[in-house]
Amino acid sequence: MAVTRAAELGVKHVCIPSAGNAAGACAAYAARAGLNCTIVVPADTPASNIEESRVYGASVITVEGNISDAAKHLQELRRGHPDWFDVSTFKEPYRLEGKKTMGYEVAEQFEWNLPDVVIYPTGGGTGLVGMWKAFDEMERLGWIGAERPRMVSSQSAGCAPIVRAFESGKEESEFWEGARTAASGLRVPKPFADYLILRSLRKSKGNAVAVSDDETAAEVRNVGKNDGFYFSPEGATTAVVLRKLARDGWVRAGETVLLWNTASAAKYPGFSGVS
Numbered sequence: 001m002a003v004t005r006a007a008e009l010g011v012k013h014v015c016i017p018s019a020g021n022a023a024g025a026c027a028a029y030a031a032r033a034g035l036n037c038t039i040v041v042p043a044d045t046p047a048s049n050i051e052e053s054r055v056y057g058a059s060v061i062t063v064e065g066n067i068s069d070a071a072k073h074l075q076e077l078r079r080g081h082p083d084w085f086d087v088s089t090f091k092e093p094y095r096l097e098g099k100k101t102m103g104y105e106v107a108e109q110f111e112w113n114l115p116d117v118v119i120y121p122t123g124g125g126t127g128l129v130g131m132w133k134a135f136d137e138m139e140r141l142g143w144i145g146a147e148r149p150r151m152v153s154s155q156s157a158g159c160a161p162i163v164r165a166f167e168s169g170k171e172e173s174e175f176w177e178g179a180r181t182a183a184s185g186l187r188v189p190k191p192f193a194d195y196l197i198l199r200s201l202r203k204s205k206g207n208a209v210a211v212s213d214d215e216t217a218a219e220v221r222n223v224g225k226n227d228g229f230y231f232s233p234e235g236a237t238t239a240v241v242l243r244k245l246a247r248d249g250w251v252r253a254g255e256t257v258l259l260w261n262t263a264s265a266a267k268y269p270g271f272s273g274v275s
Contacts, residue, residue: 001098002087003029011085012036015078017070019123020049020184021234021263026087027056038077038084040070045184048267066179068189089124090193096133099126103134106258107144115149116255119241121234121262122153122162122208123188125197132200149258151206152245153197154237156181160210161190162197167208171195182213182271183233185263207250211240219243220265220272233271235261 003026006014013036016026023039030037037058041050042065053060063073071088078084087095107114114135120128128151138144153162158180161173176189191197201208219236223229231239238259245251265271 002026002092002094003033003035005094006085006087007033007035009085011083013038013081013084014087015039015074015081015084016087017041017067017074018045018049019067019070019187020045020267022089022124023049023058023060024052024056027053027058030058031056038074040074040077042066042070042184042187046267048269049184066187066189068175088192089126090196095126096130099130100134100137101130102127103131104138106131107135107138110256110258112144114144114147115258117152117245117251117257118149118260119152119154119238119257120260121183121186121237122155122197123186123191123234125153125162125191125193127260127262128153129193129196129200132204148204151200151204152238152241153201153206153208154241155208155210156183156186156216156237157210157212159187159189160208161188162194162201163208163210165194165198166201171198173198181233182268183216183237183263185232185234186237207245209241209244211237211244215240217271217273221274224272230265231261232263232265233268234263235259235265 014030015038017040027037039053039058040061043062063069155163159176161176165173173194179187179189181187216233216236219239220231
């Protein structure tokens with residue numbers, strides 16, 4: 001949505017910092033739209049994400065650190081290129097409108113009865129905020145009622161600013177120093193729209209839970225063996241969180257729970273530990 005709208009507005013060059021997953025999408029849509037694309041990613045971003053972006057013709061720059069460091073470097077580059085259109089998470093309005101369609105698709109595929117619980121892997125959190133926006137719009141359209149899913153943010157224990165803020169009752173998160181997790185899409189030390197994420201969690205009477213990379217890798221193997229589904233590390237956190245919430249009685253028997261898988265497992269060779 002962001003790249004399409006940028007092209008409509010006459011933009012010739014888009015740019016984005018990424019932890020990995022958004023990079024390939026931005027590069028692909030820029031290629032399709034005939035736009036130039038510059039991407040800045042952490043040096044330890046999965047090689048498949050970097051290769052994918054370069055195949056699409058994007059200029060990919062690697063920097064030491066995390067996505068916050070990538071964002072700083074990109075802003076320095078943009079000082080010399082004021083015509084570059086920044087499609088960073090929540091830095092322009094159109095990506096959210098695109099992510100919003102996730103909420104419409106959930107409602108349609110659940111036959112206009114929303115699930116009881118939605119568990120979403122939260123890095124930048126655009127999808128979670130977008131779904132919440134979509135639910136409000138659909139109610140105003142008369143397509144659904146006032147009932148809402150309890151929204152749950154799943155994060156890595158090595159980078160869990162939303163979980164910490166939620167548990168502390170804060171309206172905004174604090175920067176997570178030394179962020180570390182193999183799930184690159186979740187390694188966002190301070191989401192730009194953290195206050196919107198936290199507001200959605202609390203308004204829905206939701207929750208936020210962090211899990212370790214070891215728990216996540218074990219769940220990738222467990223779900224693969226028993227259900228024939230290959231979770232990405234980001235997506236597998238949702239299954240671990242569901243087990244924890246069910247064990248604690250927060251999710252009850254008979255409730256409908258939707259887990260989001262937000263990346264491709266193929267981009268993480270070796271993560272599961274299966275040899």
